Amino acid sequence: MNPIEAERLYENSVRILKKNQHEKGGFYASPPGTRYPFIYPRDHSMCIYGAVEAGLMDEARKGLEFILNSQKPLGEFSQRYDVDGNDASYKELQIDGNGLVLFVMGKYFKATGGSFYEEMADKAFVASHWETIEKAVQFILMNKNEEVNLIHTINSIHEYPAYEHGFEIYANCACCAGIYAAVDMGKALGKDVSVWEQQADIIRQAIFTRLYSPRRRSFVKCIRVKDKNSKPIGYDSFASIVHDVDAVEYAPAYFELISDYDIKTVSTVRRIHQQLWDSEIGGLNRYPEYWGRNNGGYGPWCHFTCQLANHHIETDNREMAENYLDWVVDMAHEYTLPEHVSTIERFELWLEDYTNGKILRDSKVKLIEDIRAHPKWKDGLAYVTIPLIWPHAEFIISYKKYRDKFNPA
């Protein structure tokens, strides 16, 4: 890996995080005037995590204030908000947002304490938002199905109900980790959180059994079930298993519910690498091409590549870690990362499919123009949505982990 270029990308990623935080605290998913000038709790949470890892504690706190104050009456965090914190959703429930907000709040809380956790952690901040934390946990548990002990969602990380409607792995891991974070914060404040801890243990166990396939030696994507309260779920009209490979099947380890050395994680990551590493342009695709919703053309994503780099760093596999991070560094354009990268051929194939199928939305016109106008087009690459802020946060997290492990100061 080119250490100078990697360091420059890290530094610019920190600058990009700072620059794309609205004065009211929300991190834009992409800058104003581009594709996603709103605050999406999923992206926003990862930016808070990136800010914590970069030592931007004031920014992280401000980001948390924003999202915690934007909670909906029943305890949900919406799909997206405007800069004032008003719900601006246009999609159905994405419950991983609840888990993510709690998870990164836990990261902030621990980081404020450092090695003097008990004495220095920002307990006052957590205490002032305790009611919000309670409602967020209750909302997650309100969506737990008692037959399988998993959390039901309609959308998850890909915002793609066709493959995510039901008991989906990323949403379940985020929610489970979020409850554990709430448990840790509650214990530090002297609250009785034993019921939450018990519930998190039950969900975690259900992830390890119901969302793991021993024969495939991999975690699986989703138990597809239409209605949360279908009983028995076997009679639900959607009842089926999505066992296709998906980069987020790494979520149990990403959210620290299982060790990176556990054989379940190791074999899952192996399957992800074998089936999703892009043989033509490198990098990690998020799911198989035939899922067919590849806006701008099928291709690898920077933030999923960073997420999986974490596994190789954790397991001391420096060569693989560098392969992954190196690709991200190589894809940066002027030290800025896109959402994902495709090729001209794949871009045109996507455009043909969507045009013929009459499912090309008006909002994609700008996307198409931007892809064709980007300087990388002349290199044969389609850069889709650049910059997207989220991958910069993921790069901060994984690169810092890499640097700490292999190049300690």
Place this chain on the structure above:
Amino acid sequence: MIRLENMLPRAFLLGIMKMVDMSGPLETIRWMQSIGEELAVIEGPGFEGARMDTDIVYLPISPFGNEVVEFSRIYEKPEQFSEIIGTMSNLKTKSAAPWEFPAMSHVLDVLQHSYNQKRAELAGTRFYNLGSKSPLGDVRQYNTEAIERAGMSKENVAEILDKAFFVYFIEHPEKE
């Protein structure tokens, strides 16, 4: 085709017709508005839909479109629905704030608009329905007073309706 599990939307539309027969269109309008407002309080402040810029919101799809089309294939144009639309039109004509009313292309706009307005109110704003398009065909309705208040023209709204079923404007009191 009715299955018990998908009966509810059709039952609600039929319920509107029965309610008009029992209590009249005005009472039915108030009933739908109270439902919309109560659901809005549970959902909290916000504006559902895509954004043109910070103040214009539009719905690229008709929220109840499928149910409305399916229902119309059985009941066509129920008299009770026409009574509701007529009553809303009279209320708007007599109102000192006609911009507050929905641009009605279907009776369910009463429910939808009361829900939207209450959520906007909870966000400290006002929410105007500038235009709508029926899911039953390219029949468009406009609220000219709301369009004027938004500082737009009917042509502007019509252009957005080419790709949408509802067009709204968020008014921020502090910007007045």
